[in-house]
Amino acid sequence: xxxxxxxxxxxxxxxxxxxxxxxxxxxxxxxxxxxxxxxxxxxxxxxxxxxxxxxxxxxxxxxxxxxxxxxxxxxxxxxxxxxxxxxxxxxxxxxxxxxxxxxxxxxxxxxxxxxxxxxxxxxxxxxxxxxxxxxxxxxxxxxxxxxxxxxxxxxxxxxxxxxxxxxxxxxxxxxxxxxxxxxxxxxxxxxxxxxxxxxxxxxxxxxxxxxxxxxxxxxxxxxxxxxxxxxxxxxxxxxxxxxxxxxxxxxxxxxxxxxxxxxxxxxxxxxxxxxxxxxxxxxxxxxxxxxxxxxxxxxxxxxxxxxxxxxxxxxxxxxxxxxxxxxxxx
Amino acid sequence: xxxxxxxxxxxxxxxxxxxxxxxxxxxxxxxxxxxxxxxxxxxxxxxxxxxxxxxxxxxxxxxxxxxxxxxxxxxxxxxxxxxxxxxxxxxxxxxxxxxxxxxxxxxxxxxxxxxxxxxxxxxxxxxxxxxxxxxxxxxxxxxxxxxxxxxxxxxxxxxxxxxxxxxxxxxxxxxxxxxxxxxxxxxxxxxxxxxxxxxxxxxxxxxxxxxxxxxxxxxxxx
Numbered sequence: 001x002x003x004x005x006x007x008x009x010x011x012x013x014x015x016x017x018x019x020x021x022x023x024x025x026x027x028x029x030x031x032x033x034x035x036x037x038x039x040x041x042x043x044x045x046x047x048x049x050x051x052x053x054x055x056x057x058x059x060x061x062x063x064x065x066x067x068x069x070x071x072x073x074x075x076x077x078x079x080x081x082x083x084x085x086x087x088x089x090x091x092x093x094x095x096x097x098x099x100x101x102x103x104x105x106x107x108x109x110x111x112x113x114x115x116x117x118x119x120x121x122x123x124x125x126x127x128x129x130x131x132x133x134x135x136x137x138x139x140x141x142x143x144x145x146x147x148x149x150x151x152x153x154x155x156x157x158x159x160x161x162x163x164x165x166x167x168x169x170x171x172x173x174x175x176x177x178x179x180x181x182x183x184x185x186x187x188x189x190x191x192x193x194x195x196x197x198x199x200x201x202x203x204x205x206x207x208x209x210x211x212x213x214x215x216x217x218x219x220x221x222x223x224x225x226x227x228x229x230x231x232x233x234x235x236x237x238x239x240x241x242x243x244x245x246x247x248x249x250x251x252x253x254x255x256x257x258x259x260x261x262x263x264x265x266x267x268x269x270x271x272x273x274x275x276x277x278x279x280x281x282x283x284x285x286x287x288x289x290x291x292x293x294x295x296x297x298x299x300x301x302x303x304x305x306x307x308x309x310x311x312x313x314x315x316x317x318x319x320x321x322x323x324x325x326x327x328x329x330x
Numbered sequence: 331x332x333x334x335x336x337x338x339x340x341x342x343x344x345x346x347x348x349x350x351x352x353x354x355x356x357x358x359x360x361x362x363x364x365x366x367x368x369x370x371x372x373x374x375x376x377x378x379x380x381x382x383x384x385x386x387x388x389x390x391x392x393x394x395x396x397x398x399x400x401x402x403x404x405x406x407x408x409x410x411x412x413x414x415x416x417x418x419x420x421x422x423x424x425x426x427x428x429x430x431x432x433x434x435x436x437x438x439x440x441x442x443x444x445x446x447x448x449x450x451x452x453x454x455x456x457x458x459x460x461x462x463x464x465x466x467x468x469x470x471x472x473x474x475x476x477x478x479x480x481x482x483x484x485x486x487x488x489x490x491x492x493x494x495x496x497x498x499x500x501x502x503x504x505x506x507x508x509x510x511x512x513x514x515x516x517x518x519x520x521x522x523x524x525x526x527x528x529x530x531x532x533x534x535x536x537x538x539x540x541x542x543x544x545x546x547x548x549x550x551x552x
Contacts, residue, residue, distance in 0.1 A: 050462060079464035090459035092478055094551070104463035107473065148459075155463065 001063060002026040002049060002159070002191070008057030009044060009215075018044050019055070019215045026208070028158075031185055031192045033202040033223065035237060036212035042195045045212070046161050049193065050082040051075045062159070080108065083152030087164035089144040091136040091151075097123070098132045101150045108155065122150040126180065142173035149180060153190075160184070162194045166201055174198070178205040199238060203227065203288045211237060227286075227293055228255040228318045245281060245322070249301040254312065254319045258285060258292040266317075267298075274311055276304050297322065338524060345512055346525070350532060352426050353508035356498045360433035361491055367434070368441020368490075371397070373471055375442060376449040383457075383467045397439040405436050405497045409504055429498070429506030437494050444486030448479040481552045488544025492537050499533070509533060 007022035019041045026032045034042040047053040048060055051067050060067045062082070070078055091100050098119055105115040123129045126146040136144055145165060152160055162181070166174040182205055185192055194206060202209050202223055210220040211233045218233035219226060226234060230253065245251045256266070271277055282297040300308045312319045336344070371393065377383040378390040400408070409432040413423045416431040452475045460474045476483075499510025509529050517526025 052458060052461060076464040076466065079462060082462070084459070084462035086455055086459060088453075088455055090453070090455045092456065092474065094478060094480070103460075103473065104465070107460075107463065107465045107469045152463070161462075 001028055003061045006058035007048065007055055007060055009048065009055040017215060022217055024210055024217065024220055026191060026193060028191055029189050030208055031194065031206045033206035033209035034193065034195045034212060035197065035202055035209055037197065037237065040212040041215040042212050043163055046163055046193060046195045050079055050084060050161060080155045081157050082159045082161060083157040084161040084163065085145065085148045085152050085165045087167050089148045091144055091147055093136055096133050096135055097128060097147050100136065100147055101154060104151060104154045118154055122153055126150045141169050142176060145169065145177050146180065157190065159191045159193065162192065164195055166198060167196065174201065181205060203286060224288065227288065230255060230295070246299055249299045250305050251281065251297055251299055251322050252308065252319050253295065253297045253322050254317050255293065255295045256317055258294055270311055274307055341525065345516060346529065346532065349507060349509045349512040353498050356426055356429055356433060356506065356508055357491065357495055360430045360437060361494055364434045364437040364441050365487065367438045369445050371438065371442035372445025372449060375446045383470060397442055400435065400439045405500050406503065408432055408436050409501060424505035426507050429501040433494060433497055433501060436497055437490060440490050440493060444490055445483060448482040448486055449475050451482055452478045481548050484544060484548050484551060488540060491540055495536065
């Protein structure tokens with residue numbers, strides 16, 4: 001379990017604050033997303049977890065062990081239990097795939113046979129047994145990231161940190177890497193912390209998420225909850241602050257899980273039961289792990305507003321009224 | 331008896347070939363010593379710099395200053411100015427062995443810079459990755475930085491050795507043997523253009539061989 005309390009980090013150079021008042025708990029087995037725009041401090045927060053960077057205030061404990069109190073040797077020992085993968089894979093270009101994966105075990109002086117066995121086992125897990133003697137430059141991005149994942153898993157870590165691990169990959173490869181991460185999470189119950197700016201990664205792979213804005217937590221909770229609530233920080237992240245909506249009437253955004261109700265059914269039934277026909281202005285269904293989530297915007301006139309909102313409350317739909325950002329008025 | 335009494339082949343055997351081996355000896359010995367010293371200096375320079383593995387600004391500044399200082403001496407001046415030091419080490423300031431001291435002193439800072447620059451080119455993300463799985467500082471230097479930097483180090487070394495060859499010729503001016511001294515005394519001062527130009531030819535070929543060999547290893551290792 002990773003527990004972060006009132007964490008604070010300041011850059012040594014110019015004393016500017018990077019992270020402030022960070023409080024979050026990551027349970028064992030979670031796939032936790034740290035999301036935010038670039039410069040929000042998410043990668044820095046990730047590096048605090050394995051001590052690659054220091055923090056000045058508050059506490060960060062992993063299984064009860066305070067990271068900033070670890071001495072050099074203890075920190076190295078601690079890092080054995082925390083694997084990490086990177087955006088640009090960070091593989092030794094001049095070594096073979098096999099040697100790259102074996103490197104951590106060689107550094108920790110494991111016996112040769114044990115290393116060999118483990119490397120082959122991991123090569124099979126990531127599906128690259130046939131590329132064992134290839135060099136990273138002859139591999140595709142996805143394959144390189146698989147090698148990096150195998151390398152991160154050599155010492156059977158309890159936590160895997162992913163720093164923008166899919167940001168340099170195309171969507172299809174991203175999916176295959178995410179599937180691999182999910183598989184690892186289920187097979188060995190490893191806790192995974194993912195830093196990303198790609199919302200589809202969060203939707204597909206993570207169960208909890210935290211949105212960072214300028215070094216502070218803007219929102220936190222289960223991914224499902226965040227996407228249904230659609231907080232401002234999420235909309236800012238998605239670049240959906242400004243949608244052009246009609247100025248008349250009320251624009252109501254409804255979010256729901258598709259498994260809970262079929263969309264056509266929702267609007268058809270609502271229209272029928274209320275005996276009121278309303279326009280649907282915007283609608284999208286996004287994949288969310290094994291489910292899908294629908295987010296719709298409907299326009300309701302003044303007369304029917306109360307009726308509609310009461311109906312939505314009764315049916316326990318998450319809704320909120322959204323306003324058009326009128327630039328001339330502002 | 332003058333040189334005119336001998337055929338060119340005899341001159342080659344008597345003067346040029348032994349001189350060639352003298353040059354080679356100076357080149358190899360000072361090359362090896364300066365590579366080893368340069369490696370350690372380069373490692374210290376890179377790990378003590380700001381943001382390095384063992385950041386130590388004071389050590390870095392001092393080393394950096396000395397490296398710059400020695401590199402700014404013209405070789406011929408350096409050689410003369412460190413004569414007392416040379417005497418202290420080899421007991422003499424004349425001859426091939428004596429020349430090895432200033433040659434090593436002159437090329438070591440150059441080597442240090444080559445190592446430093448080659449290490450600098452290693453992707454910092456790789457060092458971070460090595461730290462993330464708990465590699466020690468020594469392992470990071472030897473298993474990651476050195477391994478990744480080898481091709482770049484090889485091409486740098488090639489450059490330094492050719493530089494060193496030029497310096498050995500200059501060392502001839504103050505009493506060391508070798509091709510440079512022969513070209514100077516038997517060629518230039520004796521108005522024997524044949525000897526002078528044939529030594530130039532030997533040097534051109536030697537440089538070409540070193541460069542070709544360096545490129546070949548570079549390609550092999552890259």
